[in-house]
Structures are given as C-alpha cells and as structure tokens.
Amino acid sequence: MLKTVAREAVRVLVVEDHDDYRCLVQRFFERANCEVVPVDSAESALEIYRELDPHVAVVDLVLPGMNGWELSKRLTLDLPNCAVAVSSSLDRAHYPSFAEHLPKPISRHAVTELLTRRVPQWVDQWQGT
Template sequence: MESATIAPAVRVLIVEDGEDQRFLMQRYFELAGCEVTAVETAEAALETMPTQDPDLVMTDLILPGMNGWELAERIQSGWPDCVVVSSSVLEAARHPPLAARLMKPVSRADVRSLLEKLVPRWAA
C-alpha cells in the first residue's frame, strides 16, 4: 500500500494594521488550511519574510510607516516566488499591479477563491 504524500500547508503572511481586520483575515486563511502569520506593519513583515518564507502575502495598502505599495515592491524584488496581494478599501485603480487585489470587506469565499487561483498546490 502506498502512503500518500501530504503537501505542506500554504504559508500566508497578513500585513494589516487594523486589529479586527487582521484577526478576520487570519481566521479565513486558517479555515482554508493555511499556516498564518499576521503582523501590523510593513517593517514587521520584512523582518518576518526570511524566517516564514510565505507562499502568499496579503497586505493592506495604507499602513503606518512604510506603505503597502513599497512593501509589495520590496517583496517582489527580494522574494520573486512569493505571491503578493493587496487588500484595501481604495478603488481598484489605486492598487499596485500585483497578482491580485481584494476589495474590503473580504469574505471567506474571496480568500478561498484567491488561494485556488494563485497557489496551485492549495487544495480546498
């Protein structure tokens, strides 16, 4: 009998300064079977990147200190295999050109759809 190989969980880094929004996003990704790290600032995200090595980063655009646009650029140049997604209340035209963008409020279905489209090894 062959043993099934279980793929490691998709690693997600959430960058969101709003506590309620951060908790909600973290919960949605956890319910989708992901390993989640959540931080409040872009600076904390950059400190976390080397040790967490996320498959996907979901970042708010309006953050204290470094904003989400600059964070996305830094992640894309330093970790080109990492998928970066913006999440904001700003209209879509004001989001940076990334793999995807989610308009707030984000739903659990939005998160599952995002994973299905952008992280091929994720299984529902």
C-alpha cells in the same frame, strides 16, 4: 494510491494595521487550512518574510511607517513564488498593477478564488482531503 508526500501547510503572511480586520483575515485563511502569520506593520513584515517564505502575502496599502505599495513591491521582487495580494479599502485604481486584489471586505469566495488560482499547493491539499 495514498499520497505519501508530507503536506506542507500553505503559509500566509498578513500585514494589516487594523487589529480587528487582521484577525478577520487570519480567521478566513485559517478556515482554509492555511498557516497564518499576522503582523501589524511593514517593518515587522520585513523582519520575518525571508525566513517565513510565505506562499501568500496579504498586504494592506495604508500602513504606518512604510506603506503597502513599497512593501508589496519588495515582496514581489524578493519572493517570486509568493502571491502578493493587496487588500485595501482604497479604490481599485490605486492598487499596484503587479499585485493580486483582495479588496475589503474579505469574503470566503475571494479567499478561495485566490488560493485556487495562485497556490497550486493549496489546490492539491484541498483536492486531497
């Protein structure tokens, strides 16, 4: 039986101030067939996250202006269905306990593992292809 339900792409919000790394994260998630919206600051993220309603948010901890801790807390509260992952070069111990980990350097394995675990939609998609 064919699946007739329209497949919605998994939306990923990437908040990272380092340009190269932001592009990298975007690439990785795009390879995994996700729709990526990259922003370079927490303020920009705040402007669009409600409208975007991402399934995954990848947040760097050290950001100009508002930092990643604040932002990830906000996103976790406001987007209960969103998997908020912290990606940082800081020590694991500094990560907020409520968030997922996606430490630097990013790898395909980590991306796959996160999506598998937290985004059922993605799993479905994957299995569907």
